[in-house]
Amino acid sequence: MKSMRRRDLLHATGAALLAPQLAAFQAGRPAPSSEKKIRMGVVGGGFGAQFSFHEHPNCTVTAVTDLREDRRAKLQQVYRCDTAYASLDEMLARERRLDAVAIFSGAIDHARHVEACMRRGLHVYCAVPICQSLEEAARLKEIKEKTGLRYMMGETSVYRPGCIHARGLNDSGAIGEIFYSEISYYHDRGDLAALVEDKKSRFYEPDGSKSWRWGLAPMHYPTHCTGFVVGVTNERIKSVSALGWGTRHPYLTENRYQNPFWNESALMETDRGHMVRCNVFWLVGEDGERANWYGSNGTLYMANAGRHGDLWSERLKGAKPVKYPDYLKDPMIPESMRHASGHGGSHVFLSAEFVNALVEDREPFVDIYKALAMMAPGLVAHQSAMRGGERLKVPDFDRA
Numbered sequence: 001m002k003s004m005r006r007r008d009l010l011h012a013t014g015a016a017l018l019a020p021q022l023a024a025f026q027a028g029r030p031a032p033s034s035e036k037k038i039r040m041g042v043v044g045g046g047f048g049a050q051f052s053f054h055e056h057p058n059c060t061v062t063a064v065t066d067l068r069e070d071r072r073a074k075l076q077q078v079y080r081c082d083t084a085y086a087s088l089d090e091m092l093a094r095e096r097r098l099d100a101v102a103i104f105s106g107a108i109d110h111a112r113h114v115e116a117c118m119r120r121g122l123h124v125y126c127a128v129p130i131c132q133s134l135e136e137a138a139r140l141k142e143i144k145e146k147t148g149l150r151y152m153m154g155e156t157s158v159y160r161p162g163c164i165h166a167r168g169l170n171d172s173g174a175i176g177e178i179f180y181s182e183i184s185y186y187h188d189r190g191d192l193a194a195l196v197e198d199k200k201s202r203f204y205e206p207d208g209s210k211s212w213r214w215g216l217a218p219m220h221y222p223t224h225c226t227g228f229v230v231g232v233t234n235e236r237i238k239s240v241s242a243l244g245w246g247t248r249h250p251y252l253t254e255n256r257y258q259n260p261f262w263n264e265s266a267l268m269e270t271d272r273g274h275m276v277r278c279n280v281f282w283l284v285g286e287d288g289e290r291a292n293w294y295g296s297n298g299t300l301y302m303a304n305a306g307r308h309g310d311l312w313s314e315r316l317k318g319a320k321p322v323k324y325p326d327y328l329k330d331p332m333i334p335e336s337m338r339h340a341s342g343h344g345g346s347h348v349f350l351s352a353e354f355v356n357a358l359v360e361d362r363e364p365f366v367d368i369y370k371a372l373a374m375m376a377p378g379l380v381a382h383q384s385a386m387r388g389g390e391r392l393k394v395p396d397f398d399r400a
């Protein structure tokens with residue numbers, strides 16, 4: 001067995017301490033007991049209005065911002081916050097009370113917004129994806145290392161019950177060596193005529209211009225998939241070969257990204273010689289974010305579009321349904337946050353982990369290195385698909 005690298009020690013959540021047959025793996029490190037208060041700003045009142053930072057006993061949402069007045073009001077109401085600013089720039093210029101910022105602006109603005117916050121000396125939580133180019137990836141790593149501030153990417157997949165369980169099966173050794181993973185993110189764009197005509201949909205801004213979502217390359221949004229590999233075994237994907245498929249539709253012929261694909265599928269190789277099949281599809285009769293992990297002792301299947309529950313199929317013993325424990329009772333979640341939340345219940349876990357990490361002055365579970373390890377393979381997969389499947393190396397963004 002390989003010796004544990006520093007990055008793997010940081011990754012381990014304590015699951016290995018528990019007997020696998022209990023199937024009660026820990027979701028993360030327990031919430032600290034402390035009087036410390038983190039003062040946060042929240043940016044973006046669409047998806048950003050679904051989180052629970054303010055319910056954490058060690059956190060107050062001090063200020064919120066959105067370019068849209070209706071969304072500012074929503075953020076103020078959700079986070080019970082008196083102070084609102086008309087833009088992130090204004091918040092950074094005028095608000096002196098912040099320790100950290102949670103960013104939920106459009107995907108193509110993340111790298112720029114993260115950088116602006118870190119340059120102001122603030123820790124950052126940011127929704128996925130972390131960036132949109134390898135150049136942005138390198139810059140974010142550099143600024144994080146220069147400032148020593150904390151960065152966390154809010155990848156929802158890593159706190160889905162199936163993923164928490166897979167991490168536990170891996171850490172405890174119960175699944176054996178995971179030699180192959182099938183990771184999928186299916187998010188159908190719906191009626192193709194309405195996609196063009198319905199100017200009220202999320203593919204348009206309120207002024208009728210196209211939003212950042214319009215035409216985004218599937219593999220430029222890979223982390224709901226790659227989170228199931230990096231967030232389970234902490235492997236790194238080192239090479240990728242991908243293909244794409246598209247049709248003639250304005251979504252593909254008239255987008256700012258020159259992306260011609262609805263769907264992209266990649267075969268990836270990890271730094272431990274393992275295989276990964278990764279699909280991100282925007283046009284498909286299917287939905288969801290899920291994985292199947294194939295280990296030398298057994299296979300864990302996440303539910304397929306609600307058609308069956310998750311299954312654990314142990315070699316020589318056969319398949320049976322998996323019954324997960326009530327992960328809301330996990331010690332990483334303060335009592336005040338133990339309620340249902342979006343994306344498989346992950347929102348409260350993400351909110352808790354960010355605040356817990358800042359209180360404990362440690363890196364959050366999905367730190368900058370994991371975030372870039374989830375992101376870079378997708379960026380390279382899209383390049384590969386544009387080059388007809390050429391196998392390409394994925395750059396390493398780990399700590400030197």
Ligand SMILES: NC(=O)c1ccc[n+]([C@@H]2O[C@H](COP(=O)([O-])OP(=O)(O)OC[C@H]3O[C@@H](n4cnc5c(N)ncnc54)[C@H](O)[C@@H]3O)[C@@H](O)[C@H]2O)c1
Binds near residue numbers: 044
């Ligand atoms: N499962 C997941 O992890 C998941 C799910 C949904 C969305 N997301 C991510 O969350 C982010 C937000 O999603 P959304 O659907 O709300 O997107 P959106 O485009 O509807 O909302 C972005 C909001 O950010 C605001 N904004 C942009 N620039 C700003 C600035 N400079 N100052 C203040 N406010 C600014 C906009 O006014 C807008 O209201 C996206 O990046 C998306 O990728 C992740």
